[in-house]
Amino acid sequence: MASITLSGITKSFGGNRALRGLDLDIADGEFFVLLGRTGAGKTTTLRIIAGLEQPDSGTVAINGQDVGGRNAAERDVALVLQQYSLYPRLTVRGNLEFPLRSRIRKFSEDEIAARVEKAARTLQITPLLDRKVERLSGGEMQRVSIGRAIVREPQVFLMDEPLSALDAKLRESLRVELKALHADLGATFLYVTHDQVEAMSMGDKIGVLRNGQLVQVGTPTEVYTRPRNTFVARSVGTPQMNLMHATMGAGSARIDGQPVDLPVAVGEGEAGRALTLGIRPEDLVLEGGAPLEARVFDVEDHGVIKILTLDIGPARLHATVSAKTHVALDEVVRLGWRPDKVLLFDRATGENLAYG
C-alpha cells in the first residue's frame, strides 16, 4: 500500500492561483478527507496526484517515491469522479473490464472475469453487469465507477465528490459502504468533498483546504473541538459554531453590547484584547439564573434535539437542546455556557489563541 506526500505544490491557471504551496501528508491506509468550498483547489489537488495535471512547482511522492516523471497510467492510482466517469458505449461489465485490459497490465481472461465478479459482488451490482451504463440510475452509476476503481486493486484511491450528485438517502448508504470498503481493502483513500457531514463522518483525518492552502489537518474530533481559526470553526458542524465579537477581561469576557461578563477558561489572551468568541450550539445551556438574557426567535424540532435560534441584543445564536425542552417563540430565557468549551480567536487574524 502507499502513503502520499505533497510538498510545496503550486498551480496557476492563467492568473488564477489554484494551489499555493500545498503541503499534504497522507499515511498508508488512511481515509483522508479533503474538505473545502468550491474553488478551493480540491479537484486540482487530485488531478495533480493522479498525474492529469502538471504542478507549476513542488513534488508529489507516492510511497516515498517522487512520481513527477510518471504519467497517469504508471502511477497506479484510481480516480472516481463526480460524473462522466463511465464509458457510455460499454456495458457495466465492459466498464469494469476496461482498466484490466490495458496493455500495461496483461491479465488473463480468467483473472479479469474473477476480479470483475468479485468487485460486482462487493458493490452488489452483479445483476447490472450486462446493462448499458446509459440506463443506470445515479446511484448505480457511482457504484460502477467505484467498481471500476477497485478491480485494479490500486495503491491509492482518489475520489472527487463521488456522492454529491446523489440524493440524501443514497448518499448516506454509500457513505457507509465506502467506509466498509476502505476497511476491507486497507488501501489509502483520498476523498474530496465540500460537505462537512461527509468529511466528519468518513475521515480518519480531515484536511481543511482554503484558497489552495491547507488550513488545518486533524482527526474529525480535533478539527471540531479545536479549530485552528474561525474559518475552520465555521466549516464544520451544523448548526454552525456561534461566533461573537467580545473583549477580554480577567478570566472572563464581555460580549460586545452585553452588560455582563461571562467566564472563559483563563490562561489565554490578555485583558482588553479584541476577540471573537466561539461556542458550539450544544455547549450553550438554558437554565434559570444563567447570566445572559435571550429571546427565542425560532424553534426547529429535529425529533431527538431542538435547534433554537436565540436573539441576544444584536447577535443571533444557535443552541442545540434536548427535545424535551419546552420553549415558546418570543419567550425570554436565560442562557449560559460551559466555560471550558469557549474558544477564543483573535478578532483581527481569526487565529485560535490556543494555538499561540
Add this chain to the structure above:
Amino acid sequence: MSAVRTPREVLLNRVAVVAVFVALFIMLAPIYWIASTSFKPRNLATTVPPTILFEPTVAPYVKTFVKRSQLRGPVEEEVYEAAPWWEQLVLDGGEKVVRSPSGEVKPSGYGQRFMNSLIVAVVSTIFAVSMGTLTAYGFSRFKVAGKDDWLFFILSTRMLPPVVVAIPMFLMYRVVGLNDTHLGLIILYTAFNLSFSVWIMKGFIDEIPREYEEAALVDGYTRMQAFFKIVLPEAMTGIAATAVFCFITAWNEYAFALIMTNRNAQTAPPFIPSQIGSGLPDWTVIAASTVLFLIPVAIFTFLLRNHLLRGMSFGAIRK
C-alpha cells in the same frame, strides 16, 4: 412523447406540415424530371408540353455505357435479329454500337469516369475526415500556441472561391506532373475539405467530456489508445456528418475536374455534359448518366442516416 397542445398549436402544426410537403415537392421535382427523362424514348424527351405517360425504356442506360455512331441506312434484318436485346435498343434509336475489329463492344468512357469519381471522392473524403479529426482533437485538447489564429487561418482558406486559384494550380500541377492524375485531384479535394472538416470536428470533439479520456489515462491507457477507444466512437456522429459533406463536395466538384483532368483521371461531372457534343443532344443519355451519378451519394447518405440525424441535434439534446 405527446404534450398537450392548444388549438393554435394544432393549426400551426398543420401549416408546418403543408409547408414541408411544398418544400419536398420543390426539392423532388427536378429529380423526378431527370429520372423520368432517363427512361423516355429519345423522341419524347423534349416534347412540349412534357410527356407524363410513356412506355419506359432502358435504352438511355445502354447508350450511356457503349460507344455509338449514327446509322447511315436501315439495318439488315439478319443483323438486327442476331443482335442481343440491348444492341437492338440502340439500333431502334437509329444508332449502331461501335465495335473493335475483333468484335468487342467499345465502352463509352462513362464507366471509367464513374470509377474515377468514386476513387477520388472516397479517398479524398477519408483523408480530409481523418486528418481533420486528428487536427481537431489536437486543437480541442491541447494547449497550442496561437490556437485561435491557427483556427482562423484554417478557416480563411475557405474564404475565397476556389476557382480563383485554378489557373495557378493548373500551372503548378503541370510542373510537378500532377495534371490529369487521381492523386492530383485527391490532394486538391482534401485540401479544400480539410478546413471544413477541422472546424466541424472541433465542434463535435469539444462536446465530448474530457473526463472520459482522463479516466482512461488513469486506467492505464496511453493518450493514443484513449483517443481510439473512447473519443473516436463518441465522435462517430460528427465523423459521419463531416464525411457526407466532404463526399458530396468532392463528388460534385466540376470546375477543377474540368481544368485539371482530361482523359486518365477525368471524373463524371465534366464528362456528362461533354456528351452533349455537337448536333442534336440526346437528353435521355444525359439524364441516365446523371441519375446513375446520383446513386452513390444517396446510398452513402442513407447508410449514415442514423448518425446524421443524431449529428444534427448534437449539442442541443444529447441522450
